[in-house]
Amino acid sequence: MRVGVLTGGGDCPGLNAVIRGVVRKGVQEYGHDFVGFRDGWRGPLENDTVRLDIPAVRGILPRGGTILGSSRTNPLKVSDGIRRIKDNLAKQEIQALIAIGGEDTLGVAARLSDEYGMPCVGVPKTIDNDLSATDYTFGFDTAVNIATEAIDRLHTTAESHMRVLVVEVMGRHAGWIALHSGLAGGANVILIPEQRFDVDQVCEWVTSRFRSAYAPIVVVAEGAMPKDGEMVLKDDSRDSFGHVRLSGVGEWLAKQIEKRTGKEARTTVLGHVQRGGTPSAFDRWLATRFGLHAVDCVHEGDFGRMVALRGTDIVRVPLTEATARLKTVDPRLYQEAGVFFG
Numbered sequence: 558m559r560v561g562v563l564t565g566g567g568d569c570p571g572l573n574a575v576i577r578g579v580v581r582k583g584v585q586e587y588g589h590d591f592v593g594f595r596d597g598w599r600g601p602l603e604n605d606t607v608r609l610d611i612p613a614v615r616g617i618l619p620r621g622g623t624i625l626g627s628s629r630t631n632p633l634k635v636s637d638g639i640r641r642i643k644d645n646l647a648k649q650e651i652q653a654l655i656a657i658g659g660e661d662t663l664g665v666a667a668r669l670s671d672e673y674g675m676p677c678v679g680v681p682k683t684i685d686n687d688l689s690a691t692d693y694t695f696g697f698d699t700a701v702n703i704a705t706e707a708i709d710r711l712h713t714t715a716e717s718h719m720r721v722l723v724v725e726v727m728g729r730h731a732g733w734i735a736l737h738s739g740l741a742g743g744a745n746v747i748l749i750p751e752q753r754f755d756v757d758q759v760c761e762w763v764t765s766r767f768r769s770a771y772a773p774i775v776v777v778a779e780g781a782m783p784k785d786g787e788m789v790l791k792d793d794s795r796d797s798f799g800h801v802r803l804s805g806v807g808e809w810l811a812k813q814i815e816k817r818t819g820k821e822a823r824t825t826v827l828g829h830v831q832r833g834g835t836p837s838a839f840d841r842w843l844a845t846r847f848g849l850h851a852v853d854c855v856h857e858g859d860f861g862r863m864v865a866l867r868g869t870d871i872v873r874v875p876l877t878e879a880t881a882r883l884k885t886v887d888p889r890l891y892q893e894a895g896v897f898f899g
């Protein structure tokens with residue numbers, strides 16, 4: 558069988574581990590051939606391919622990013638996109654396609670499979686961990702480790718200067734990175750997109766922390782918003798590609814804290830550092846297993862499926878389920894963390 562592989566959406570540590578797992582098992586155990594498509598759905602749209610054999614995947618397990626490149630190209634929004642993809646897959650004699658991506662990439666795979674009969678298998682990825690069909694996505698653990706290390710480091714400088722340190726982490730719609738790194742790093746306030754925050758309450762927690770002679774660390778997810786809606790997004794809140802940019806909440810909050818508490822505050826925006834570099838051992842393990850199971854689906858002709866983690870098992874779910882519901886932070890988990898606030 559000749560199998561196409563692509564990685565779409567924002568990159569994420571562990572993508573290369575998936576690709577390696579797919580190719581190693583697919584070639585060695587099943588004797589399949591692989592073709593890499595460059596830059597997500599742009600590859601099959603423009604027939605842009607890259608060699609994908611055993612030598613091509615040698616040494617990539619610990620490498621961040623993706624050897625295939627990535628983009629947010631959506632063929633459903635490109636005129637004649639579906640026909641072009643069908644033609645190019647036929648030209649390449651592709652009999653199955655493994656799409657590794659988040660909500661958008663897998664949403665396209667689900668429609669191609671469901672509505673156009675293309676044999677697709679999906680592998681979920683996102684550092685945000687917000688796909689409901691799987692317990693965890695790879696990339697999340699690495700991002701949490703990076704954010705936790707940053708918080709550890711910020712504690713010491715905050716203490717030296719007795720300042721408030723606001724740390725803005727990724728998470729536009731879900732606060733998983735904020736919650737996990739905030740708990741692991743001993744933050745005094747954690748703010749997530751799922752629950753609007755009250756600036757006065759944040760200032761109270763900050764002040765009470767100073768009263769016990771410690772400097773507070775506030776972890777805020779980039780998508781968190783204040784209750785009163787007084788936060789004004791920066792003028793550049795939409796980038797030149799039209800993506801909404803909500804970054805700015807960390808800076809805004811630090812200014813509010815300074816104004817209302819009289820304490821000096823600084824902001825650190827972790828940004829894409831959370832997505833770069835080598836994957837953690839957990840993410841390599843999960844990504845590799847996803848790759849091995851995705852190629853099993855292909856081999857068995859079980860298309861329209863996505864691999865997912867349930868407990869310690871890798872299961873298969875309909876691709877359409879992959880994007881059905883965003884997995885947001887359970888209010889009970891957020892409440893549980895609240896014991897450390899202030």
Ligand code: F6P
Binds near residue numbers: 683728729
């Ligand atoms: O979806 C993952 C994610 O890392 C979000 O947490 C973040 O808001 C976004 O991607 C950033 O996207 P970009 O790389 O396009 O700036």
